Amino acid sequence: MAANEQKGQPGDLGRALLSAGVLTPDWAPTYEAVPRSAFLPDLIWPFDMAAGRSRAVSKTDDPAGWQGYADADVPIVTQWDDGRHSGTEPGEVSTSSASMPSVVFSMLRDLDVRPGARAMEIGTGTGWNAALLAHRLGAGNVVTVEVDGAVAASARAALERFGLPVRVVHGDGFLGCPQGAPYDRIMATCGVREVPFAWVRQGRPGGVIVAPWGTHYSNGDAVARLVVARDGESASGGFTGPVEFMKLRAQRRPPVVHSDYVTGSVADGAETSTGITEAEFVGEKFSPVRFALGLRVRDCWHVVAEKRDGARPVWFYGLADRSWACVMFRDGDTARVWQSGPRRLWDEAESAYRWWEARDRPGFARFGLTVDKHGQRAWLDDPQDAWAL
Structure with missing residues (x-):
């Protein structure tokens, strides 16, 4: 942590996130207590905004640069090519990362967690997001699912080392984790092309699902905030804004030739x-x-x-x-x-x-999504006027 953050102050980035309304006051103590740097590996590939590309930064060779990126509002790749990559040069496809803090806290704001709630996260990554949830809710109330065994093991070790021993499940997040259901809050940290009905069934009626969602038309997603219906058989809600995430591996498509x-x-x-x-x-x-x-x-x-x-x-x-x-x-x-x-x-x-x-060029907030056992439907302004996807 930076020196001013060690004293309990939010630091430059924290103040900027608070000012922008991304980091809400209820999340500020967690931001201060759970630094992203505690969950990053020694070799990272942050996105260099000036160069417009990812670059390798070693904690051993450049500790100040490593810390600077850890504390910056930039995405950081932590794995390339599903773990087949080696060396320091960037690989072909980024497959695990630590998201920008501004994106992380905007989605946590959308999740609207409450004391005592049980939460399931899809896509553990470094474990930082799970740690943030655990700091608010208690480690015993958070389950996180990661499809990559090596990534899951690394996150589990980081969480235990930090003192927040969240249950890390190595499995396909598309299936969720029924053993811990029902959940009051479900959050995906990977982009989905279809919200699995399993997530709806594992959510408590009135519970919230927050997930980056989009179509195959482009890589650009929007954050869907869905509320599980009283009967638990559907979930519906609007979009809060644009994002871009690595895709859920079960829903990745091969590149078009x-x-x-x-x-x-x-x-x-x-x-x-x-x-x-x-x-x-x-x-x-x-x-x-x-x-x-x-x-x-x-x-x-x-x-x-x-x-x-x-x-x-x-x-x-x-x-x-x-x-x-x-x-x-x-x-x-x-x-x-x-x-x-x-x-x-x-x-x-x-x-x-x-x-x-x-239709007056509607923005993200006017669109919505409904998910049930029959699939998913999009809508504009009115959930009753939906079309199949």
């Missing part, structure tokens, strides 16, 4: 054009339009390519067949479109965009 779809030239597709501009359609990374389109265009993955020489292609790939589409946005010109396959994916995307536009 472009050449499996486009076997020749893009010009082989049927050509049209669109009046939608790049600024309107692409937006920012966490723009609500991308989230909205994912809710309306099913079984589709899209990629926003880099812009070069005033041109930016956006690709769409069907996940249930080999349909594809490409829209080429070019500065000062009408965008050209090519489509191929059983589906006309750009037509679907454009229709979804017009739907979003006609």
Whole structure:
């Protein structure tokens, strides 16, 4: 901990999080008492905001730099490639991490824990989030589930070393942990494409489920805050804001291979054009339009390519067949479109965009999700007016 935090003060980051309303006063003592640094390995890969990439930092070689990143509001990768990675250079895919403190405490704020509550966490990671919950609720009231055996063992050791011996279950978080049910609060620290009905059944009626949720359309998620119904057979609620998390391993999809779809030239597709501009359609990374389109265009993955020489292609790939589409946005010109396959994916995307536009461009807070044994349904403003996903 930094010197001023050792004296019980929140430090620069803590004050910033309090000022932003992310760290609420009831969580401030826990923030001070349970530092992220106590749960990080000696070799970490924090995201360097200036360089725009992850970099290796060793506690042994650079203790001040290591501590600085531990106390900063940056995500820190702690495992690459499901543990197959070795060495200090970043691996191919980050598969376990310590999330940004601002994201951690905003989700804990959404969870709204109460004294005496029982909580289940999905995705133990370093163990820091479980420790935060245990500090508030008591170690005996927290269960955390981790699919990776090595990650689970490391977190269990860190929690015991810190004096918060939470029960760490090595298993598939998709199944939850029925042995400890019912839970008053369920929290996922990994992105899901489907909220498992098992979580609903393991939640106490009136209990809360907080999870990063999204579609395969993009990697961008939003935090869903669902309340379990009185009969325990469904859960429903809205979204609180955008996030991006590593995905639950049971729901990860293999990457799309472009050449499996486009076997020749893009010009082989049927050509049209669109009046939608790049600024309107692409937006920012966490723009609500991308989230909205994912809710309306099913079984589709899209990629926003880099812009070069005033041109930016956006690709769409069907996940249930080999349909594809490409829209080429070019500065000062009408965008050209090519489509191929059983589906006309750009037509679907454009229709979804017009739907979003006609409803006053709703943000994340106007959308919601309902989960029951039949699956999940999305809605805008009114849970009674939902559509299947």
